[in-house]
Structures are given as structure tokens and as C-alpha cells.
Amino acid sequence: MPNTVSCSISLPAIRNIINGIVMAYLINSKCIDCDMCVPECPNHAISVTDHRYVINPDKCTECVGFYDEPTCVRVCPIRCIKKDPKHNETREQLIAKFKALNS
Numbered sequence: 001m002p003n004t005v006s007c008s009i010s011l012p013a014i015r016n017i018i019n020g021i022v023m024a025y026l027i028n029s030k031c032i033d034c035d036m037c038v039p040e041c042p043n044h045a046i047s048v049t050d051h052r053y054v055i056n057p058d059k060c061t062e063c064v065g066f067y068d069e070p071t072c073v074r075v076c077p078i079r080c081i082k083k084d085p086k087h088n089e090t091r092e093q094l095i096a097k098f099k100a101l102n103s
């Protein structure tokens with residue numbers, strides 16, 4: 001039995017998890033325009049312009065306040081929705097954003 005495991009999470013991401021920092025999400029260039037994610041976002045954070053799907057980091061709460069996991073990531077058939085390292089936020093900040101968006 002092997003005594004090692006493989007892991008697809010980057011070291012910076014692991015450090016952020018340990019430090020309690022989470023991130024908004026972004027849609028990368030592999031997107032196939034299937035439109036599955038748009039109606040699923042509870043914050044209406046995903047927009048489409050000229051077949052380009054974009055997540056507004058000011059509205060993305062990682063689904064905090066609505067679901068236990070990011071629902072856009074769950075429904076995306078090709079897994080092209082990734083953490084956005086340019087938008088580090090703590091869980092407390094995401095909760096505050098959720099409250100501000102939904103007050």
C-alpha cells in the first residue's frame with residue numbers, strides 16, 4: 001500500500017486555507033459557453049458578454065451564506081472555474097459581503 005498521496009492544490013492555496021483565507025472565483029479560457037453556471041449563482045455574480053463568462057469578485061461570496069460549496073464550480077462540466085488568487089478574502093469578509101449584498 002503506498003504511503004504517499006497526490007494533491008492538486010497548490011502550496012499558496014494550502015497556505016491560504018491554513019491561514020483562513022479564501023478567494024473569489026474566476027472563469028478561465030477553457031470555458032465552453034454552456035451557460036450552466038449563470039442561473040446557479042445566488043449572487044448574480046456571473047455575466048456574459050460576447051460569449052465571455054466573467055465572475056464579478058465584488059459579488060462572489062464563494063456561495064457563503066447560501067451553500068456549503070461554490071455551486072458554479074459544482075455544475076461546470078469542464079471544471080474551468082478556479083480560485084482567483086488576486087482576490088484573497090477571509091471567511092469573515094465573505095460573510096460581510098453576503099450580508100451587504102442581501103440586506
Ligand code: SF4
Nearest residue numbers: 041060062063070072
Ligand atoms: S462561487 Fe457562488 S457566488 Fe461565486 S460566482 Fe460561483 S456561484 Fe456565484
Ligand code: SF4
Nearest residue numbers: 031032034035037076
Ligand atoms: S459552466 Fe463552466 S463551461 Fe459552462 S459557461 Fe459556466 S464556466 Fe463556462
